[in-house]
Amino acid sequence: MSPQLVFGVLAGYFGLLLMVAYLTTRKANNASFFTANKSSKWYLVSFGMIGASLSGVTFISVPGWVKASGFSYMQMVVGYMLGYVVIAWVLLPLYYKLGLSSIYIYLRQRFGFWSYKTGSSFFILSKIIGASFRLYLVAAVLQLAFFAHFGIPFAVTVFVTIALIWLYTAKGGIKTIVWTDTLQTLFMLAALVATFVLVGKHLNWTIADTLEAVATHPYSQLWVWDWSSKLFFGKQFFAGAFMSIVMTGLDQDMMQKNLTCRNLPESRKNVLWLSAALIPVNLLFLSLGVILYIYAEKMGIALPARADDLFPMLATQHFGNLLGVIFLLGVIAAAFSSADSALTALTTAFCYDFLEFKHDDSPHETRSRRWVHLAFSGVLFLVIYIFYLVHNDSVISAVFTAAGYTYGPLLGLFAYGLFSKRPVADRYTPWIALAAPLLSYFLNLYSKQLLGGYEFGFELLIVNGFIMAIGLHISSYYAAAKKQTER
Numbered sequence: 001m002s003p004q005l006v007f008g009v010l011a012g013y014f015g016l017l018l019m020v021a022y023l024t025t026r027k028a029n030n031a032s033f034f035t036a037n038k039s040s041k042w043y044l045v046s047f048g049m050i051g052a053s054l055s056g057v058t059f060i061s062v063p064g065w066v067k068a069s070g071f072s073y074m075q076m077v078v079g080y081m082l083g084y085v086v087i088a089w090v091l092l093p094l095y096y097k098l099g100l101s102s103i104y105i106y107l108r109q110r111f112g113f114w115s116y117k118t119g120s121s122f123f124i125l126s127k128i129i130g131a132s133f134r135l136y137l138v139a140a141v142l143q144l145a146f147f148a149h150f151g152i153p154f155a156v157t158v159f160v161t162i163a164l165i166w167l168y169t170a171k172g173g174i175k176t177i178v179w180t181d182t183l184q185t186l187f188m189l190a191a192l193v194a195t196f197v198l199v200g201k202h203l204n205w206t207i208a209d210t211l212e213a214v215a216t217h218p219y220s221q222l223w224v225w226d227w228s229s230k231l232f233f234g235k236q237f238f239a240g241a242f243m244s245i246v247m248t249g250l251d252q253d254m255m256q257k258n259l260t261c262r263n264l265p266e267s268r269k270n271v272l273w274l275s276a277a278l279i280p281v282n283l284l285f286l287s288l289g290v291i292l293y294i295y296a297e298k299m300g301i302a303l304p305a306r307a308d309d310l311f312p313m314l315a316t317q318h319f320g321n322l323l324g325v326i327f328l329l330g331v332i333a334a335a336f337s338s339a340d341s342a343l344t345a346l347t348t349a350f351c352y353d354f355l356e357f358k359h360d361d362s363p364h365e366t367r368s369r370r371w372v373h374l375a376f377s378g379v380l381f382l383v384i385y386i387f388y389l390v391h392n393d394s395v396i397s398a399v400f401t402a403a404g405y406t407y408g409p410l411l412g413l414f415a416y417g418l419f420s421k422r423p424v425a426d427r428y429t430p431w432i433a434l435a436a437p438l439l440s441y442f443l444n445l446y447s448k449q450l451l452g453g454y455e456f457g458f459e460l461l462i463v464n465g466f467i468m469a470i471g472l473h474i475s476s477y478y479a480a481a482k483k484q485t486e487r
Helices: 003-024 030-038 042-069 073-098 105-110 113-145 154-169 174-202 207-216 233-249 252-258 264-298 307-317 321-353 363-390 395-406 408-419 426-445 460-486
Strands: none
Touching: 003 113, 003 154, 003 174, 003 321, 042 073, 042 113, 042 174, 042 252, 042 264, 042 307, 042 321, 073 105, 073 233, 073 252, 073 264, 073 408, 105 113, 105 408, 113 154, 113 252, 113 307, 113 321, 113 363, 113 395, 113 408, 113 426, 154 174, 154 321, 154 363, 174 207, 174 252, 174 264, 174 321, 207 264, 233 252, 233 408, 233 460, 252 264, 252 321, 264 307, 307 321, 321 363, 395 408, 395 426, 408 426, 408 460, 426 460
């Protein structure tokens, strides 16, 4: 693809996003930014959340991942469905009953000040890491397809990427994002289907030929029954269930979209339809990965050193302009549909949980919100650039690994709050939340020696959450003893 063509695609795409932002923000206020005035249509939210759930990580990393792990990722995706049922029937009723803008306010009501601040802090840390990983991908693609042709450094590419997101989210926030994510999910899914069909045509295959080639290829192995493997079905299934609970149900970003629906039944429909849609979409991403590897082999193309580079390399250097443009639109749509809402959710959590906004539309709160939004844009820039300097792994693997450590304390806090009535020693919660990931890390490091050859995968998240819950339970005895003494 020529740089001029890439520029034209980018200009047209972002012009469309800015038009949507303009139409949705003409009467925007703080309520629009944080809750979309509780007026979103559930089917728009659900469709838009497909893109936000998958992101550019799925668009690039999942196809490249099939060489190392086959279709075993689908074991996690099947597990997601169990997690979404828990979200729909346990967490959403709680959030609607309490009327929460930040879901971490529940922790203040249940445990106290320090637990509340700990929960929100771990969300902010988790979301900064996850959003940075995802944005890194789209910045890397833009660098390869456009900026590198002019000798522009990667830091400038990252700055431009974040600036574009800031431009269309700064005023309307979640109200704008509900609509832009719907548009971007449409682009992403259209790009996925078109790429799958067109790559098959490059191989002179019909759609039936392509499906048969995928089904009979060694990379399409789905189930793994070796209990000691990181890819064992039980590990992947339950890791997927808990990943969906923490990365959707305990995540301000994803729940902020759900809570813009008018009532609980509509929000519940949104979550259940989303869970069903993720099965065929992820299956198609993995199938695309198989035919990309087949294409590279048949054409004698040397594979890149990193699996994440396979799809971008083929799309921008070997498939011609049409597939190159489709790929570019797809990856930008996928990455931005998750990154824009992440920036808004970070702003929301900080404003409500640390600046203690009062749900009004005062000039002071509006001004503070804008500064916080800008500051988090700067933080994302720094983290993305640091990741660029040290990155040497598949991004999707890095995202789930990081989530296992940073979301574990949130899982333990919410689980103990929901399934136990005991109070905790609130002031010790931050220390317990720091200890749980550290203990999980060392357990993972020495699991083969300690557990007879067992090797942890993404189910380490469950262990992390369990350690957090145990720590809270131990602290509850101290809280009970102190309360007895005070009597």
